[in-house]
Amino acid sequence: MKELTCIICPRGCHLVVDDNLNVTGNTCPRGAVYAKNELTHPTRTLTSTVRIVSEIEDMLPVKSSAPLPKEKIFDAMELVNKTCVKAPIKIGDVVIKNIFGLDVNIIATKDILR
Secondary structure (H helix, E strand, O other): OEEEEOOOOOOOOEEEEOOOOOEEOOOOHHHHHHHHHHHHOOEEOOEEEEEEEOOOOOEEEEEEOOOEEHHHHHHHHHHHHOOEEEOOEOOOOEEEOOHHHOOOOEEEOOOEOO
8 A cells, every 4th residue: 555645736735545546535536546646656746947048047947847757757857957059049049959759848947048
């Protein structure tokens, strides 16, 4: 048995998952889906910064456009840490395209126009 706290909504249901992936403790169906995904294929949204050549900023905040497999987070961070972009950059601009062929982009979360 595994115990989890659901993070899908603010309710924070206490979930219990048995060896057959039967979930109890959830007050909505999303909790069961969350628990099964967390135990079989956990994912995380990556948030970080990359270097930028700019008159006003040294770092550009970025995030993944979709969650990445948890086992790829450290590899993704290696790539992010090696990345440097040049201004101008707008929110939503793709900084790293199709990371690891997963159809997930690393995108800018701030405008830096000069």
